Amino acid sequence: MATTMKAVVIHAPGGPEVLKVEQRPIPKPEAGQVLIRVKAFGLNRSEMFTRQGHSPGVDFPRILGIEATGIVEHAPGGEFEKGQIVMTAMGGMGRQFDGGYAQYTVVPCLQVQAITVPTRLGWDVLGAMPEMIQTAYGAITKSLRVKKGDRFLVRGGTTSVGLAAISIAKELGAHVAATSRKPERELFLRQYGADEFLLDDGAIGKQIKDDSKKFDKVLELVGTVSLQDSFQCVAPGGVVSLTGIVGNSWHIDKFVPMELIPKFTYLTVYGGWIPEFMGTPLNDIVQKVEAGKFNIKVGKVFNIDQIVEAHQCMDDNAAEGKIVILTD
Numbered sequence: 262m263a264t265t266m267k268a269v270v271i272h273a274p275g276g277p278e279v280l281k282v283e284q285r286p287i288p289k290p291e292a293g294q295v296l297i298r299v300k301a302f303g304l305n306r307s308e309m310f311t312r313q314g315h316s317p318g319v320d321f322p323r324i325l326g327i328e329a330t331g332i333v334e335h336a337p338g339g340e341f342e343k344g345q346i347v348m349t350a351m352g353g354m355g356r357q358f359d360g361g362y363a364q365y366t367v368v369p370c371l372q373v374q375a376i377t378v379p380t381r382l383g384w385d386v387l388g389a390m391p392e393m394i395q396t397a398y399g400a401i402t403k404s405l406r407v408k409k410g411d412r413f414l415v416r417g418g419t420t421s422v423g424l425a426a427i428s429i430a431k432e433l434g435a436h437v438a439a440t441s442r443k444p445e446r447e448l449f450l451r452q453y454g455a456d457e458f459l460l461d462d463g464a465i466g467k468q469i470k471d472d473s474k475k476f477d478k479v480l481e482l483v484g485t486v487s488l489q490d491s492f493q494c495v496a497p498g499g500v501v502s503l504t505g506i507v508g509n510s511w512h513i514d515k516f517v518p519m520e521l522i523p524k525f526t527y528l529t530v531y532g533g534w535i536p537e538f539m540g541t542p543l544n545d546i547v548q549k550v551e552a553g554k555f556n557i558k559v560g561k562v563f564n565i566d567q568i569v570e571a572h573q574c575m576d577d578n579a580a581e582g583k584i585v586i587l588t589d
């Protein structure tokens with residue numbers, strides 16, 4: 262076995278160009294850890310924040326990457342067999358310790374799911390799944406408790422998490438509406454499964470003239486910048502889950518809850534960590550994708566040597582789906 266690997270290392274914050282592909286020693290697993298031969302990894306906006314220097318407690322140099330998909334190389338404690346397909350995410354990957362932007366990564370076994378169902382899905386599809394599915398599934402089932410017949414709105418419908426949420430909510434039997442700021446993306450969202458499209462002009466509440474068209478559940482992926490408006494779209498008894506921040510603002514200036522939250526409606530948040538990742542039925546979703554019952558929208562695929570281009574694509578919001586990197 263080789264002793265070195267390709268890894269994407271960040272030494273100082275900045276634009277996509279600060280990401281350097283370097284040769285690094287293949288890490289060695291200790292008891293309770295597993296060495297994964299990474300075959301593919303998805304890109305996440307949290308890695309964009311880390312790259313920009315906004316993630317607290319992250320020291321450079323660091324191998325980025327909060328998720329990875331690949332094959333078990335070695336688990337000293339015998340928790341996994343060599344050759345098993347596995348997925349991992351979160352738990353400090355790419356932030357507190359070196360992460361998935363590499364040909365190999367070492368993570369604690371307790372944050373690894375084995376894919377035990379037979380699959381012929383490509384590494385691009387499998388690599389798109391861990392964090393994207395964990396987030397959409399957790400927000401929909403745990404935070405919003407979407408159920409059959411709910412009117413469900415995804416604000417930020419063209420985000421990779423938003424697209425996964427459309428698939429999951431449709432499968433649960435919800436009526437699904439989705440937003441984009443770009444009118445030309447309506448067809449894409451409808452073809453993907455959305456029943457309704459709302460052009461996000463920043464004031465979609467005004468577009469809903471009839472109270473019966475308001476929503477029971479709203480997945481807010483644009484963030485604090487549109488939260489107040491999202492509450493204008495919610496029916497009495499309805500819930501908004503603040504799950505994403507593509508609008509790039511974490512705060513609400515002069516937050517006045519009694520003005521922001523209409524009476525008899527509810528605000529919650531979603532944040533996935535190891536329990537949420539481990540509780541995500543990835544094997545079930547792999548089977549549904551295999552059977553054509555569930556869509557995984559891979560937006561763009563790059564090779565690890567193209568990591569700068571891939572991050573530029575994320576910065577440009579150009580992917581229309583998950584950006585996946587293959588490591589071979």
Ligand SMILES: NC(=O)c1ccc[n+]([C@@H]2O[C@H](COP(=O)([O-])OP(=O)(O)OC[C@H]3O[C@@H](n4cnc5c(N)ncnc54)[C@H](OP(=O)(O)O)[C@@H]3O)[C@@H](O)[C@H]2O)c1
Nearest residue numbers: 306396419420421422441442505506507508531532533578
């Ligand atoms: N809570 C959690 O546990 C968790 C976990 C993972 C991810 N997240 C969050 O989920 C969100 C989605 O992540 P992702 O990786 O799926 O995103 P992504 O695919 O990179 O999102 C790209 C899309 O974001 C939209 N967008 C970008 N800037 C925007 C703005 N200023 N206002 C409105 N829309 C904007 C664009 O849609 P249009 O141009 O079509 O409008 C674009 O197509 C992120 O905020 C991420 O941090 C949360």
